[in-house]
Amino acid sequence: MLIELKDVSYTYGKDTVYEVNALNHINLGIDEGEFIGIIGHTGSGKSTLIQHLNGLIKPTSGQILFDGSDIWEDGYNLRELRTHVGLVFQYPENQLFETDVITDVMFGPKNKGLSKDQCEERAKEALKQVGIPENFYKVSPFDLSGGQKRRVAMAGVLAMDPQVLILDEPTAGLDPAGRDEILGQIKYLHDKRGITIILVSHSMEDVAVYAKRLLVINDGRIAFDGSPKQVFTHYRELEQMGLAAPQVTYIMHRLHEKGLTVDLTATTVEEARRSILLALSMKKSGGTEEGGGSPWVK
Amino acid sequence: MGEVTLGQYYPTNSILHKLDPRVKFVGTLTYIISLFLIRGVAGWIFVTAVLAGLMFLSRVPFPYLIKSMRPILFILVITVIFNLLLTPGTIVWKFWIFQITKEGIRVAIQMALRLSYLVMGSSLMTLTTTPNALTDAMERLFAFLKVVKVPVHEISMMMSIALRFIPILMEEADKIKKAQMARGADFESGSFIRRMKAMIPLLVPLFVSAFRRANDLAMAMEARCYHGGDNRTQMKPLRYKGRDYVAYLLMAVMLTASILFRIFGKSAI
Amino acid sequence: MGIIRASKLGFDYIKYHDDSEDPEKINAIKGVDFDVEKGQFIAVLGHNGSGKSTLAKHINALLVPTRGTMYVDGVNTSEEEELWKVRQKAGMVFQNPDNQIIGTVVEEDVGFGPENLGVETEDIWHRVDDALAKVGMLGFRDRSPNRLSGGQKQRVAIASVVAMHPECIVLDEPTAMLDPNGRREVLECVRELNQKEGITVILITHYMEEVVFADNVIVMDRGQIVMRGTPRAIFSRVDELKHYGLAVPQVTELACELKQSGVDLPDGILTIDELVEALC
Numbered sequence: 001m002l003i004e005l006k007d008v009s010y011t012y013g014k015d016t017v018y019e020v021n022a023l024n025h026i027n028l029g030i031d032e033g034e035f036i037g038i039i040g041h042t043g044s045g046k047s048t049l050i051q052h053l054n055g056l057i058k059p060t061s062g063q064i065l066f067d068g069s070d071i072w073e074d075g076y077n078l079r080e081l082r083t084h085v086g087l088v089f090q091y092p093e094n095q096l097f098e099t100d101v102i103t104d105v106m107f108g109p110k111n112k113g114l115s116k117d118q119c120e121e122r123a124k125e126a127l128k129q130v131g132i133p134e135n136f137y138k139v140s141p142f143d144l145s146g147g148q149k150r151r152v153a154m155a156g157v158l159a160m161d162p163q164v165l166i167l168d169e170p171t172a173g174l175d176p177a178g179r180d181e182i183l184g185q186i187k188y189l190h191d192k193r194g195i196t197i198i199l200v201s202h203s204m205e206d207v208a209v210y211a212k213r214l215l216v217i218n219d220g221r222i223a224f225d226g227s228p229k230q231v232f233t234h235y236r237e238l239e240q241m242g243l244a245a246p247q248v249t250y251i252m253h254r255l256h257e258k259g260l261t262v263d264l265t266a267t268t269v270e271e272a273r274r275s276i277l278l279a280l281s282m283k284k285s286g287g288t289e290e291g292g293g294s295p296w297v298k
Numbered sequence: 299m300g301e302v303t304l305g306q307y308y309p310t311n312s313i314l315h316k317l318d319p320r321v322k323f324v325g326t327l328t329y330i331i332s333l334f335l336i337r338g339v340a341g342w343i344f345v346t347a348v349l350a351g352l353m354f355l356s357r358v359p360f361p362y363l364i365k366s367m368r369p370i371l372f373i374l375v376i377t378v379i380f381n382l383l384l385t386p387g388t389i390v391w392k393f394w395i396f397q398i399t400k401e402g403i404r405v406a407i408q409m410a411l412r413l414s415y416l417v418m419g420s421s422l423m424t425l426t427t428t429p430n431a432l433t434d435a436m437e438r439l440f441a442f443l444k445v446v447k448v449p450v451h452e453i454s455m456m457m458s459i460a461l462r463f464i465p466i467l468m469e470e471a472d473k474i475k476k477a478q479m480a481r482g483a484d485f486e487s488g489s490f491i492r493r494m495k496a497m498i499p500l501l502v503p504l505f506v507s508a509f510r511r512a513n514d515l516a517m518a519m520e521a522r523c524y525h526g527g528d529n530r531t532q533m534k535p536l537r538y539k540g541r542d543y544v545a546y547l548l549m550a551v552m553l554t555a556s557i558l559f560r561i562f563g564k565s566a567i
Numbered sequence: 568m569g570i571i572r573a574s575k576l577g578f579d580y581i582k583y584h585d586d587s588e589d590p591e592k593i594n595a596i597k598g599v600d601f602d603v604e605k606g607q608f609i610a611v612l613g614h615n616g617s618g619k620s621t622l623a624k625h626i627n628a629l630l631v632p633t634r635g636t637m638y639v640d641g642v643n644t645s646e647e648e649e650l651w652k653v654r655q656k657a658g659m660v661f662q663n664p665d666n667q668i669i670g671t672v673v674e675e676d677v678g679f680g681p682e683n684l685g686v687e688t689e690d691i692w693h694r695v696d697d698a699l700a701k702v703g704m705l706g707f708r709d710r711s712p713n714r715l716s717g718g719q720k721q722r723v724a725i726a727s728v729v730a731m732h733p734e735c736i737v738l739d740e741p742t743a744m745l746d747p748n749g750r751r752e753v754l755e756c757v758r759e760l761n762q763k764e765g766i767t768v769i770l771i772t773h774y775m776e777e778v779v780f781a782d783n784v785i786v787m788d789r790g791q792i793v794m795r796g797t798p799r800a801i802f803s804r805v806d807e808l809k810h811y812g813l814a815v816p817q818v819t820e821l822a823c824e825l826k827q828s829g830v831d832l833p834d835g836i837l838t839i840d841e842l843v844e845a846l847c
Contacts, residue, residue: 041746041748042716042717042746042748042749051476054480056476056479056480079482079484082479082480082481082482083482086480087477087480088480089473089476089477089480092477094470094473094474094477094503094506094507095474095477095478095481095499095503096503097498097499097502097503097506107478107481107482107483107499108481108482111481111482111483111484112482142506145615145616146615147615156481157480157481160481160482172743172744173662173743173744174615175614175615175773175812175813176614176773176812176813176814177614177812178614178615179814180814202746202747205817242748243747244747246817247816247817247818247839248817248821250839251817251818251821251839251842251843254839254840254843255843255846255847258843258846258847259847260846260847269817269820269821269824272821273821273824273825273828276821276825276830276846277825277828277830280830280846307671307711309709428671428672428675429671430670430671430672430675458671459669461671462668462669462670462671462712462713465713466665466713510666511663511665511666514661514663514666514667515666515667515669517629517661518659518661518666518667518669519669519679520629520654521627521629521654521658521659521661522654522658522669522679522680522683522727522728522731523651523654523655523680523683523684523731524679524683525651525683529685530682530683530685531681531682531685531686531687531688531691532682532688532691533674533675533678533681533682533688533691533692533695534675534678534688535688
């Protein structure tokens with residue numbers, strides 16, 4: 001197991017009037033190569049959780065293991081940990097500061113202590129991965145468009161060559177085209193580069209398409225942990241947590257109530273299309289399950 | 299989320315909250331003057347009683363009040379040490395080049411009390427007055443400066459905006475710091491110069507963001523028809539009420555008492 | 568005659584580059600015509616950089632046209648003497664909730680606009696109470712805006728505009744920085760103002776789910792209006808929308824794909840109810 005959280009709790013402003021339990025006894029294991037989606041409403045504790053994974057926040061109690069060693073043991077090199085576990089914050093473009101794009105991306109590798117040539121090589125590689133062409137290398141990051149800035153900022157984390165990449169709402173504020181682009185790049189990093197991805201998102205539709213495993217955080221606890229399909233069958237409970245399922249889930253349930261025998265676990269448009277077409281053809285051919293049929297449809 | 303309590307408005311429904319902000323502003327000044335006027339144990343008991351009374355009246359929880367002292371703790375300690383060691387007089391304790399005198403102890407205690415009372419007194423004002431009310435008060439109190447072309451309204455507007463954005467920028471600084479730490483930045487170790495240099499990745503984005511916010515805000519203000527102080531009415535115009543006159547009267551009493559303490563007070567402490 | 572009328576509106580700006588000596592002239596808006604009737608709810612869609620925000624700023628006279636004209640309630644926005652009148656008639660809500668709240672207390676922020684308009688003190692209080700009630704934030708009047716959620720902050724921003732008694736409200740991507748709950752909150756609030764108070768609403772967004780209830784939709788691309796019509800008409804042109812970098816809600820996309828696979832469905836399905844109705 002790559003990252004392991006054992007009974008982790010975190011309290012903000014301990015022993016003050018403002019005491020808030022942000023995390024309550026979290027147990028969690030993350031394997032190499034996973035693609036995990038994290039959902040939870042604002043203030044559920046998900047931001048606090050991800051900052052524990054690279055040692056930016058120290059748990060009030062509990063243990064965090066990376067590659068088997070406790071990251072809060074004396075003498076553990078946290079700065080090195082942060083190069084293995086890359087964290088891209090929300091609106092990461094707000095962290096850009098250098099005079100040109102490539103120097104900014106080199107900041108991470110430089111902190112790692114690599115030589116100038118190595119840094120540059122890393123930076124170029126990272127920029128290529130996020131689709132920033134060479135003629136932008138010497139441009140000031142502040143002259144780029146919003147979407148470009150964000151990708152440069154992502155490259156700044158990628159340049160450290162992390163094993164794990166955590167992204168806190170990487171698509172916030174982008175238009176649909178920009179969203180698809182960023183998500184496509186994240187998928188590429190996972191599929192082709194083998195990077196473990198942890199994606200925090202407000203878009204149920206996005207996590208349903210991309211994540212293999214979905215964590216639902218509510219009140220500082222893990223409320224659900226499973227495949228998106230499994231998790232979204234609990235859409236009623238999700239609603240009580242201020243969340244929702246993808247629109248498709250609702251469509252399928254409504255159709256089912258109306259007597260159309262569709263696959264209730266469909267979460268993407270493509271799955272829904274196939275299932276509906278199948279159900280319609282069955283209905284036409286006088287299929288047996290017309291009217292209040294069984295909920296278990298395959 | 300870093301909680302900044304230094305002087306942040308603390309809403310309760312106390313009599314201090316209801317007072318006219320001008321009264322509180324003048325009152326704070328009067329209290330500070332009193333602190334420097336009084337002499338003698340009785341005088342100190344008097345200003346302590348006044349402060350305690352005001353704290354009680356404010357209905358702001360005591361721990362919250364004490365917290366406002368934290369940022370100045372460092373200055374406080376330095377002042378005490380310097381006064382303790384550098385005041386000449388009757389030596390009571392000596393070691394190598396250090397010496398503590400009777401006078402030193404006295405001055406150090408006085409300075410420590412004065413400084414902490416000063417900070418507590420003025421934070422009592424900011425805790426019970428919204429920044430807007432406070433800037434309103436200053437705008438009115440210093441209105442006479444308009445005659446000599448001082449842009450009083452603009453200055454007070456700037457102050458109130460600054461007060462609104464300080465917590466936002468503090469939070470933002472924290473976020474950027476963490477984001478750079480996630481990229482391996484090190485803010486804690488190394489020499490002074492190295493540490494100063496390490497601040498660049500924090501300060502540049504913070505400035506960029508502050509400018510962007512300023513720009514956005516200017517536009518939002520224009521969109522809401524802001525055009526300076528001319529022809530502007532006020533939602534909460536300042537009007538003195540009975541209690542405000544009583545407060546002014548009490549201030550006069552306090553000031554007179556302080557002067558009396560100065561004249562008749564024994565300078566034992 | 569409509570309350571907002573743009574005719575052949577064009578806007579250029581000059582961009583200076585660090586490295587090259589020639590400043591570049593950029594046509595952000597190219598000959599846009601549109602006419603909004605009083606009380607309508609209009610949505611303006613487009614990807615980032617399509618010119619939709621630039622257009623929005625013309626309605627509030629934050630920008631004035633380089634070419635053509637913009638009239639708001641019969642007032643030409645290019646006339647400098649009418650500036651404050653235009654801004655009072657057309658209120659504006661911006662994207663970043665933090666950067667448009669001026670007051671340190673909710674009610675003081677709502678009072679800021681009326682103060683600038685020179686409204687009498689007593690009347691300001693009425694307006695503030697009324698505006699806060701309309702957006703459902705009356706219970707938060709004494710709070711610091713810093714302690715509100717994103718959706719609540721935007722509702723305060725809306726109340727601040729409502730307190731100026733505008734004829735229309737322009738919202739420039741008010742939900743872009745909010746979570747789904749905040750987004751819903753703000754939209755419900757805007758819809759209610761439109762329906763109950765009859766305030767004309769211009770909503771700029773790139774979330775297609777938000778335009779379903781609009782009377783009319785305008786799609787912008789490269790500074791021009793490329794599509795306009797009812798949401799239903801617009802949403803039946805899924806491929807065209809995708810071409811302009813926009814995504815349709817899952818339900819519309821699903822309906823469109825089912826139709827392409829030979830299922831008999833009407834054009835431009837907007838809601839789950841409609842799809843379920845049509846299929847069963």
